[in-house]
Amino acid sequence: MEFLLQPLTLLTFLPLVGVLVLLFINAEQKAAIRWTALVTSLVTFAASLWVFSMFDKSNPDLQLEAKYAWIHVAGWNIYYYLAVDGLSILLVMLTAFLTPISILSTWKAVDERVKDFMIFFLLLEVGMMGVFLAQDLFLFYIFWEFTLVPMYFLIGIWGGPRRVYAAVKFFLYTMAGSILMLLAIIFLGIQAQNTFNLPDLLVRLPDMYATGKIPAGVQMLLFIAFTAAFAIKVPMWPLHSWLPDAHVEAPTAGSVILAGVLLKMGTYGFLRFNLQLFPDATVQAAPWIALLATIGIIYGAMVSYAQSDVKKLVAYSSVSHLGFVMLGLFALNPEGVAGAILQMVNHGLSTGALFLLIGMIYEQTHTREIKVYGGLWKITPIFGTLMLISSLSSMGLPGLNGFVGEFTILLGAFGSKAIGNPWYAGVSALGVIMAAVYILYMFQKVFLGPAGEITHHHDLKDLNWREILTVVPLVIFMFWIGLYPKPFFDILAPAVEKLLSALPL
Amino acid sequence: MTQPTYTDFYTLLPYLILTVWTCVLLLVDLFIPRGRKGITAFLAALGIAVSLGYAVTQTGIESAGFSGMVTLDGFSTFANILLLASGLFGIALAYGYTKRMGIERGEYYTLLLFSLTGMMLMAQASDLIIVFLALELLSIPLYVLSAISRKLTSEESGVKYFLLGAFASGFVVYGTALIFGATGSTHLVSIFAQSASGSTSGLLLTIGAALLLVGFGFKVAAVPFHMWTPDVYQGAPTSVTAFMAAGAKIAGFVALFRVFSTAFPAIASDLTDILWALSALTMIVGNLTAISQTNIKRMLAYSAIAHAGYILMAFVPYGNEKVAPVAVAAGLFYLAAYALSNFGSWGVVIALEKAEGKGLEIEDYAGLAKKYPALAVAMTIFMLSLIGFPPTLGMVGKFYLFRSALAGGFPGLALIGVVTSLISAYYYLRVVVNMYMKEGDPEVEREPWLGFTTSITAVITVAASLVPQFLFMLAYTAVLR
Numbered sequence: 001m002e003f004l005l006q007p008l009t010l011l012t013f014l015p016l017v018g019v020l021v022l023l024f025i026n027a028e029q030k031a032a033i034r035w036t037a038l039v040t041s042l043v044t045f046a047a048s049l050w051v052f053s054m055f056d057k058s059n060p061d062l063q064l065e066a067k068y069a070w071i072h073v074a075g076w077n078i079y080y081y082l083a084v085d086g087l088s089i090l091l092v093m094l095t096a097f098l099t100p101i102s103i104l105s106t107w108k109a110v111d112e113r114v115k116d117f118m119i120f121f122l123l124l125e126v127g128m129m130g131v132f133l134a135q136d137l138f139l140f141y142i143f144w145e146f147t148l149v150p151m152y153f154l155i156g157i158w159g160g161p162r163r164v165y166a167a168v169k170f171f172l173y174t175m176a177g178s179i180l181m182l183l184a185i186i187f188l189g190i191q192a193q194n195t196f197n198l199p200d201l202l203v204r205l206p207d208m209y210a211t212g213k214i215p216a217g218v219q220m221l222l223f224i225a226f227t228a229a230f231a232i233k234v235p236m237w238p239l240h241s242w243l244p245d246a247h248v249e250a251p252t253a254g255s256v257i258l259a260g261v262l263l264k265m266g267t268y269g270f271l272r273f274n275l276q277l278f279p280d281a282t283v284q285a286a287p288w289i290a291l292l293a294t295i296g297i298i299y300g301a302m303v304s305y306a307q308s309d310v311k312k313l314v315a316y317s318s319v320s321h322l323g324f325v326m327l328g329l330f331a332l333n334p335e336g337v338a339g340a341i342l343q344m345v346n347h348g349l350s351t352g353a354l355f356l357l358i359g360m361i362y363e364q365t366h367t368r369e370i371k372v373y374g375g376l377w378k379i380t381p382i383f384g385t386l387m388l389i390s391s392l393s394s395m396g397l398p399g400l401n402g403f404v405g406e407f408t409i410l411l412g413a414f415g416s417k418a419i420g421n422p423w424y425a426g427v428s429a430l431g432v433i434m435a436a437v438y439i440l441y442m443f444q445k446v447f448l449g450p451a452g453e454i455t456h457h458h459d460l461k462d463l464n465w466r467e468i469l470t471v472v473p474l475v476i477f478m479f480w481i482g483l484y485p486k487p488f489f490d491i492l493a494p495a496v497e498k499l500l501s502a503l504p505l
Numbered sequence: 506m507t508q509p510t511y512t513d514f515y516t517l518l519p520y521l522i523l524t525v526w527t528c529v530l531l532l533v534d535l536f537i538p539r540g541r542k543g544i545t546a547f548l549a550a551l552g553i554a555v556s557l558g559y560a561v562t563q564t565g566i567e568s569a570g571f572s573g574m575v576t577l578d579g580f581s582t583f584a585n586i587l588l589l590a591s592g593l594f595g596i597a598l599a600y601g602y603t604k605r606m607g608i609e610r611g612e613y614y615t616l617l618l619f620s621l622t623g624m625m626l627m628a629q630a631s632d633l634i635i636v637f638l639a640l641e642l643l644s645i646p647l648y649v650l651s652a653i654s655r656k657l658t659s660e661e662s663g664v665k666y667f668l669l670g671a672f673a674s675g676f677v678v679y680g681t682a683l684i685f686g687a688t689g690s691t692h693l694v695s696i697f698a699q700s701a702s703g704s705t706s707g708l709l710l711t712i713g714a715a716l717l718l719v720g721f722g723f724k725v726a727a728v729p730f731h732m733w734t735p736d737v738y739q740g741a742p743t744s745v746t747a748f749m750a751a752g753a754k755i756a757g758f759v760a761l762f763r764v765f766s767t768a769f770p771a772i773a774s775d776l777t778d779i780l781w782a783l784s785a786l787t788m789i790v791g792n793l794t795a796i797s798q799t800n801i802k803r804m805l806a807y808s809a810i811a812h813a814g815y816i817l818m819a820f821v822p823y824g825n826e827k828v829a830p831v832a833v834a835a836g837l838f839y840l841a842a843y844a845l846s847n848f849g850s851w852g853v854v855i856a857l858e859k860a861e862g863k864g865l866e867i868e869d870y871a872g873l874a875k876k877y878p879a880l881a882v883a884m885t886i887f888m889l890s891l892i893g894f895p896p897t898l899g900m901v902g903k904f905y906l907f908r909s910a911l912a913g914g915f916p917g918l919a920l921i922g923v924v925t926s927l928i929s930a931y932y933y934l935r936v937v938v939n940m941y942m943k944e945g946d947p948e949v950e951r952e953p954w955l956g957f958t959t960s961i962t963a964v965i966t967v968a969a970s971l972v973p974q975f976l977f978m979l980a981y982t983a984v985l986r
Contacts, residue, residue, distance in 0.1 A: 073974045074834065074981030113875070138904075142895040149889065152934075156942045164942050168934055175930055179923035183916070186908045 006066035007051050008082040011092070012129040014044045015099075015122035022122075027115040034107060037118035041100040044125065048096035055089055060494035062135060062199065070139070077194040081136040086495025087271055088132045090341060090488065091264055094348050095128045097473070098260045102253035104470045105356050109252055109363055110158060117158060124150040124257065131265050137185045137196040137273075141178070144229075144269075147262065148174055151254065159249040166249035173242040177232035184225035188277070202276055202502075209280065216280060223281035226274050227289075233266030236289075236326060237296035240319045247315035252359025255311070259318055259355060260348035267325045267344055271337070271499075275329070279503045286330040286418035293330070294424045296323035301434035305441065310368045313442055314354045317394065320431055321347045327428055328409035331419055332503060336412025338492045343405030345488070346393070346481060350402055353390035353474040357383065360467050365454050370445045374452030380462040384447050386471050391443050393478040395435040401481035406432055417505060509571065516570030516577040519560040519585050520625045526552035527618040534611035542609045543600065549614035550596045553621070557589040565982070569631070573692060576631040583837055583983035584628035584759045587844060588752060592621045594848040594958055595748030601952030602744045602855050608654045616653075617748060620646035624756035631767070633681040633691040633717075636760055640677060640720070643756055644670050647749055651741040658862070662740025669733045673723035680716030683709050684768075696768040711775045717764060718779065724757030725813045728787040738806035743858055746802065747851030750809050751844040758816055758840060762833050766823050773824020780821045781918060787814030788925040795932045801854055801867050804932060808891060811929060812843050818922050819906040822913020830984040831912060835905040838980040842902035842966070846890040849962035853884045856949050856959070864948070867936055871945025880949060881940045883963040888933040890966050893926050898970045 003009055018040025025032050056063060062083035071078040084092060103121060110117050127150065130143030148171055156167030189196050191214060192204050208214045214222075232239045243263075247255050275282050300320030307313040325347070328340030361376075361383065362368055377384040389400070396402035410432075413425035454460075463471075481488060514521060530548055537544050560582060567578045595617055603609040623643025630636045648670060652663025685691050687709035688699035700710055723730040738746045769776060791811030798804040819835040822828040857864045857873075874881035890899030903926065910919040939945075969976055 071974055071977060074977040075831075076977060116874075116878075142900070145900070146895045149894065153941060156938065164938055167942070168931070168938065171934060172927065172930055176927050179927055182904070183907060183911065183919055183923055186904065186911050186919075187916075190908065190912050 003066055003068045003080060006064070006082070007047070007054065008064050008066050008084060008133050011044065011047045011051050011096070012082065012126060012133060014047055015040055015125040018122050019119050022115060022119050025115065027113075030111070030114045033115050033118055034103070037122060038100060038103050040122060041096075041103050041125065045096040045100055048093050051084065052089065052093060055084065057086070057491050058494060059085075060498035061085060065135075067135075067197075070136075075194055077196065078138045079136045079197045080139060081197050082130075082133040083135045084133060086492050087341065087499065088268065089491060090345050091132050091261075091268055092129065094264070094345050095125065095132065095261050098256060098348060098352055099125045101352070101356070101470055101473065102256045104466065105256065105359060106251070106253045107466060109359060113157065117154070120150040120153045121253065124154070128257075128261050128265070132268060135198045137188065137198065137201075139196075141182060141185055144265070145175075145178055147265070151258065151262065154254040155246055155250045158251040158254070161249075162245070163249045166245040169242050170246040173239075174232055177229035177239075180225040181229035184222045187222065198272075198276070205277060219278050220281045220284065223274060223278040223285060226269070226277070227285075230266040230269035230274065233269065234263060234322050234326060235266070235319065236292050237299050237319060237323070238292075240296070240300075243319065244312055244315045247318070248309065248311050252355060252362070255355040255359070256352045259315075260352040263318060263322055264344045264348065267322065267329065267340065270326070270329055271341070275332075275499060276502065282330075283332065283418055283504055286332055286416075287420060289330040290327055290413070290416075290419040290421075290424045293323045293326035294428050296320065297327070297428045297431035298434070301431050301438060305434070305438040308370055310358050310370055310442060310446065311355070311362075312368075313370075313438060314351060314358065314394075317435065317438065318347070318351055320435065321351070321394070323431070324406055324409050324428065327413050327424065331409070331412040331416035332500060332505060333412050333416055333418070334493070334496055334500060335408050336416060337496045337500065338489055339405055339408025339412055341492050341496070342481070342485065342488055343402075343409060346401040346405040349474050349477050349481075350390055350393040353386070353471055353478075354394060356471055356474075357387050357390060360463060364460055367454060370442060372452050372454040373446040374449050375447070375455050376460070377447040378451075379455060379460050382462050382468065386463070386468075386475060387447065388443065389475050389478060390471075391439045393482070395439040396432050399479075399482050401478045401485075404481055404485045507572075512568055513570035516568050516575055517629065518563070519556040519589070520622055520629065522559060523552055523556040523618060523625065524622050526555070527615055527622065530618065531615045534615065537611060540609075542611050542613075543604070545611045545614045546596055546600050549618055550593055552618065553589050553592045553596070557586065557593070560585040560589055573694070574632045574635050575626075575629045577629060579983040580759075580763065580833070580837075581629045583979055584755065585625050587837075587841055588621060588624045588628065588755055591748065591751045591755065591844055591848070592617065594962070595744070595752065597954040597958045598747050598848065598852055598855055599744035600954045601950070602742070602858075602955070605950060606654065606742060606860065608742060610653070613650065613653060616646040616650050620644075620650070620748075620752065624752050624759075627756045628759045628763075630760070630763065631693050633684065633693070633764070636764060637674070637677055637681060639756075640674060640724070640760070643753065644674065644724075647745075647753060650745045651737055651749070653745065654742045658740040659742060662737045665733055665740075666737045669723065673720045673730070676716045676723075677720035680713045680720065683713030683716065687713060693764060693767040697771060700769070700771040707772065707775075711772050714765070714769050714772060714776060715779060718761070718776070718783070721757050721761040721764075722783060725754050725761065725816075726810045727783050727813045727817060728790040728810065731787070731791070731810045731813075734810055735803045735806040738809070739800065739802045743802065743851060743855050747848055747855070750805070750851065751847045754809065754813065755840050755844065758813075758836060762820065762823075762836060765820070766829060766833060770824050770826075770829070777821060777824060780817060780823075781915065784814050784817035784821055785918060785921050787811065787817060788921055789814075792925040792928045795929065798932070799866055799868070801865055801870070801936070804867065805850060805854070808929065808933075809847070811925065812891070814925070815903065815906055815922060816840065816843075818915075818918050819909035821915055821918060822909065825913050828909060828913040830981070831905075832909045833984055834980040835902075835909040837983055838905050838976060839902035841976060841980070842890065842898040845962045845966050845969075846887040846897070846899060849883060849959050849966065850887040850891070852955055852959040852962070853880060853887070856880060856952075856955055857947060858950075859948070867939055868943075869945075869947060870936055870939040871943035871947065873940040873945070873947050873949075876947060877949050880959065883959045884940060885937050886963045886966055888936055892930045892933050894930075896967055896970050898966045898973070898976075901970050901973050
């Protein structure tokens, strides 16, 4: 039972304690349920700060390891193995940070089956933490698939009009990718005498590649199988079609977590598994991934511009922003990868804030059509200000976080040997400009100009203290990363360097 | 003819206890008044429990009895425990259901026990004659049970099952005859010895083995021998269906594993392609047909067919010496996982079923989560387990199955397996969608033993997926040599 007291075990499974408590609260006592969930997620956040305080920034290796033999019978060699390093610590923090914020955002928005909602939400947090911390492929796969279940319910029960369609599509689409990864995991396990834990595999695999026990072609197939799972999650063009449906139909808190954390599971998967397990295939595939990423950047931006629904616009902008992350990752140089990791966090902050704000206005008006708004700024200045900051952060204005991430990524992509062609970066840079176009277009139509029909007819109120409190922490980080990103890069640098040193470049 | 020894009896101990108990129960039941047949149910369950206790004590013991006609080994012990547990669940599900549906008779339980003895004999059979005997012993009570409600659909189900089942038994007899012709023996080990020495007619032996495969394929509901399954599952009383779906499938697979791994490794190269095709067809047809079902019993019937395909998939590389232990262990492991979610999900079906076959459409599950959250959670767990999704035993089981197929060098088959799993997610999720995301006002029968079965199977399905070592170990020691 010693493993229960490990910091990372506590961090991962603390939300489960909240779930247990919730089970014993009467479903009618909504306030108690909300507070229990909020307190649980805040305690989890505190635990993540505690973990962060023990984290050694200068150490590039896995830290705070909780490694225990789990299934060690009948020829199996599976570990319960959680650990954190520079690649994952920021994402762990982001998860712990966004969950209480999302829960706070549901205070008024979710009034039906609150108990079920909070249970699913906390279960989702367990799954997400597990994905970022698991270092055994079997354990990772369990967490990875498990996140689908609560999210499926969140979309399907509390979502918009087409919620069932969106939920099932989300589930099946994502599962389609994971099952191929499952086969690849099993294959790796068989080749490595039933070892599934990542550090051991990384020791054994180079030999197997060198001796031809796993030929280059097979390595490429394995790479593709893992890519199928992660690329759908990211989502990379052309596998993105589940995303707009899921985002638009999901309740606000679901969208925040979906954009803020779940999509990062895909990019993190590339980082943790594809790049490390299949180094030769990674280098070989880099130009192709860069091509898809670039198409995604431009395509996402163009489709965003064409949207009439604000939430859909932000959803498609994710396709574009995640394209940047992929471009940075497969630049395979320190700037690109570090920028990509930072941009994962940035996207979580800015898109999370945008979804929160859109949800707040939607609660009042029950519409997200751009054309019915207009002139909101005069009526709701606080809402307008926060929206402006988040929008500018999302489009990459210097001084805010988005700029730092995208600039570093483009810097990396320009000089990348792996991609081998500066044109991808050049074309992608257009994506930054296009982001400015669709974001400012949206902002102008909604907040400036003459008052639209909704603005007239509704007795719109500005944000209350709770709503401001929900968004302000995000805004603080937007400025922090935008103005002084050094501490964040310092966390990443050693781990990124170690990661890249293993690649045959 | 030698006198039977202590070892002979010990080898068959759980089986003998249950047989004697059943015969006694048949007489005792005469003195139990109508309307109080619940007592028979308890006595039947008690007999199973005693037999189960002895089966557990036989763990790790190996012996042979009656001139090698029956064997006791890890494999048979695993199967016996699994079958006896299935028997307990079968009785728990039937207890309230038969009362409610007006089919509460003492014979119900004695027939169930007789069928169970047949299944156990199947697990221990090491001679084709015993295999045939066991096959009939397990099948005939099931034919009667299917028709026990005397409704038109139930009788149709019974007759259909009987006619096609008798046909399948014919294949087994014919196959046995051909194998005897080829090798001069019906004993599994001597068949292997003969065929390995090369002194046999290979063609005759292969045809005989293929005919056996037809018979077993019928019992486990593998495509193309599955035609009876949906009709029989739908027409039979649901508590019978639940027992049949688990018990007959376990028995069929146990026979298949035992006979093929013991007697036919030498002709594996001829049989592998046949098994491959059977498995692929079963997974594809079962899952694709399940999509269009609107009746939950029929959907679960097609799901049962599909699962036969997954287990067959793991068994395809049985001829490969290195993989064979994994193939059998994975199959047994998955049978246990399947039996759990099988009883659980049929339990939920029983809870919602009304007289006259009402409450059996998937749409009738709308709104279940709001009114009966615990039941909906349990059903969700069973559906996830059948898809092969964490955190359920079904996921761990499928992991094991795919591992066997991949280790055996059949990536194509494994690919068919995962893709059809994806397809299956669609129809299993439809039940979840109805329970959680649609409005409705379902009525549920509350019966203590039913609630017990659904909750305990749900809890084990989740808990055993987190701590699967014990089941892994048990399945692994059950390996055939």
